[in-house]
Amino acid sequence: MFVVVLFDLDETLLRTGGAGVLAMNRAFEDLFGIANALDGIPYAGRMDPQILSDALAKHGIRDATGPILSRLKERYLEHLRQTLWEREGYVMPGVPQLLQALLAQPEVAVGLATGNFREAAWLKLQRYGLNSFFAEGAFGEDAPDRAQLVALAAQRVAKDRVPQRTIVVGDTPRDVEAALACGFWAVGVATGRYSQEELKAVGAHLTFPHLGDWERAFNAFLF
Secondary structure: OOEEEEEOOEOOOEEOOOHHHHHHHHHHHHHHOOOOOOOOOOOOOOOHHHHHHHHHHHOOOOOOOOHHHHHHHHHHHHHHHHHHHHOOOEEOOOHHHHHHHHHOOOOEEEEEEOOOOHHHHHHHHHHOOOHHHOOOEEOOOOOOOHHHHHHHHHHHHHOOOOOOEEEEEEOOHHHHHHHHHOOOEEEEEOOOOOOHHHHHHOOOOEEEOOOOOHHHHHHHHHO
């Protein structure tokens, strides 16, 4: 049985200690002189372009054709390279072991389905030593909504093969809802802002408090 497993990044695989939000705030301050520009902007489970666009709108900055967002993204990535080392983060329990076990299976393909900009995702993975586990996926600039992003990630990771099971692992209701919209199996991990009960309530097929019991997760995914 060929299985595709897609992972969200922030609060699912790792925690950066707020390095991303700090970098976005610094980018806004550099370009517009606005401190703490992201205050009040929701970001859990959302895509980086949406977050930055909402912050621009909140502060009355119009960007009809996108050049401001492009400049903001570039400045954000510049700051992220620094803030990832300023803030203390960590890899979530069991994640390296689970990834290693999955990748050892010839009939399993592993990928990312994350709202991070592609370059931001790789910066975070490299910072915490997880980049070698991933080769493909879909990212915040690849699709206008999370369901389309998840569908694209599955297509890219499966390549020309047809999976018998596609699993999406994430920490927010948005991850679960996107998986369900694609007809995929949704796995919720309560390592972010949402409890197992909240993730079950939106339809997660399976939930974990975290992936520390990685062998149980491995067996649940494949058997």
